[in-house]
Amino acid sequence: MKKYKDMSKDELLTLKAALMEEYKEEQAKGLSLNMARGKPGFxxxxxxxQMLDEINSKSDMRTLLGNDTRNYGDLDGIGECRQLMADMMEVKKENIIVYGNSSLNVxxxxxxxSMTHGVNGSTPWCKLDKVKFLCPVPGYDRHFKITEFFGIEMINIPMNSDGPDMDLVEKYVNNDATVKGIWCVPKYSNPTGIVYSDEVVRRFAALKPAAEDFRIFWDNAYCIHHLYKDQQAEIPNILEECEKAGNPDMAYMFASTSKITFPGSGVSAIATSTTNVEFIKQQLTVQxxxxxxxxxxxxxxxxxNIDGLKAHMEKHADILRPKFEAVLNAFDQELTGLxxxxxxxxxxxxxxxxxxxxxxAKKIVAMCKDAGVVLTGAGATYPYGKDPKDSNIRIAPSFPSVEEMEAASKIFVLCVKLASIDKYLEA
Known part of the structure; x- marks a missing residue:
């Protein structure tokens, strides 16, 4: 297969004409497919x-300790749920606070x-002249929206194949006291799917922050979201590694069951040191x-128990895997070598x-939309919505059916080809 960059202008124009005919045929189908957000499918x-049948008017509503779940109490979550979330996040029960349905809210x-009351007694961030966060890119748009909302300056950190560029992370964290945090999705990172290596996790734990109130925001959203039973990524536990390195309070870990049960009715949790837990609970008792x-x-x-949770996730994997493979197969067959x-x-x-x-990227996303395929906006995977290369596109295969993903992937690769041809013709 001849590379586009090696084609003459005439060859590119001839190819473009043929591809445009295909594109118009796809447009004429009037499809309406959405790959914009990572929503679980039907x-x-x-x-x-079946979970909705676990409790009814005849159910015993008490916890294992005898507390009535219909009433007040258990500020940090009922014991058995704290244990389940602790097992899922591979931490101790005493490190867990269970919240409502959204880890994003946590x-x-x-x-x-941290903005209003500081971190464990440090100066509230709102009283500081400058607050900065490090943002591995491409990354999760909603992380960036939080820090942007609070007026926190965001600094791009390139992602390598094993995680963030740790030389750059160490340079900022260890030398700049205005750097107060970093966003991380350590396992099956959003959107790249990258898994942080053991070395990267341990380098995080061994950071020597210039700011005493620096924290790692470890969003372990996909900690048990494996696609392949025989290829399950495992990484060191950041809380354990921080404790070994003499930084027991440096990390906050977040997770939820939003993509395990019901996104609007799951449970979420924060896992962190007992010192951090006690400080958080001071605010939680007011909230x-x-x-x-x-x-x-x-x-x-x-x-x-955790075994039941893992068995449930294997069922999720069986549903998701063909959708991912529909996209990847289209890429392999249509784009490899170009x-x-x-x-x-x-x-x-x-x-x-x-x-x-x-x-x-922007052109591809716009062309896909014109053909009935909605993608996450180009630039969304970077702070302030600004991808400096206008290159990255996030694809969410979970919500459409396998057949719809095959149709959407066909349109996507067509748009990639056409946008690429135009780039070379304009050169």
Whole structure:
């Protein structure tokens, strides 16, 4: 297959004409496919419907300790749910606070608390002249929205194949006291699917921050979201590594069941040192008398234990895997060897990251939309929505059916080819 960059102008024009005919045929089908957000599909949601039958009017509503989940109490979550989340996040139960349905809300609260009341007694960030966060890119747009909302300056940190550029992370964290945090998705990273290496995790734990209130925001959203049973990524536990390195309070870990049960009715948790837990609870006692304990009880009775949770996730993987492979197969068959894009085959998580030729991402996304395929906006995977190369596109295969993903992938590769041809013709 001849590379586009090696083609003459006439060859490119001839190819473009043929591809445009295909593109117009796809447009004429009037498709309406959405790959913009990582929403579980209908079949995935159906897996958890039995959970709604775990509690009814005749159910015993008490926890294992005898507390009535219908009433006040258990500020940090019922014991059995704290244990389930601790097992999922591979930490001790005493390191866990269980919240409501959204880990994003917990992350927002954590930044907000730091802004107004500081970190464990340090100066509130709102009283400082400058506050900075490091942002591995491409990354999760909602992380960036939180820090942007609070007026925190964001600094791009390139992602390598094994995680963030740690030389750059160490340079900023260890020498600049205005750097107060870093966003991380360590396993099956959003959107690249990259898994942090053991060395990267341990270098994080061994940081020597110039700021005493520096924190690692470790969003372990996909900690058990494997796609392949025989290729499950494992990484060192950041809380354990921080404790070994003499930095026991440096990390906050976040997770939820949003993509395990029901996104609107899951449970979330923060895992951190007991010192951090006690400081957080001081604010939590003012904010709430407790989160939805009936939902926590429902989750624990449905899964029973971590083995039940893992078995449930294998069912998710069976549904998701063909959708991911539909996209990746289209890339392999249609784009390999053309040198007009690159991608990584993720082994878990919810996204596929595609890097087009520089300056082509916005055009590809717009062309896809005109053909009935909605993608995450180009630039969304960078702070302030500004991809300096206009190259990265995040693909979310979870919500459409396999057949829809095949149709959407066909349109996507057509748009990649056409946008790439135009780039070479304009050169």
């Amino acid at each position: 079949a995935q949601l159906a897996l958890s419907m 992350m927002y609260d954590t930044v907000s608390r 709430t008398i407790g989160h939805d304990k009936i939902n926590q009880l429902r989750h624990t009775r449905f899964f029973k 040198e007009i894009g690159s991608w990584v085959k993720p082994l878990g998580g919810y996204f596929i990251s595609f890097d087009a030729l520089e300056g082509c």
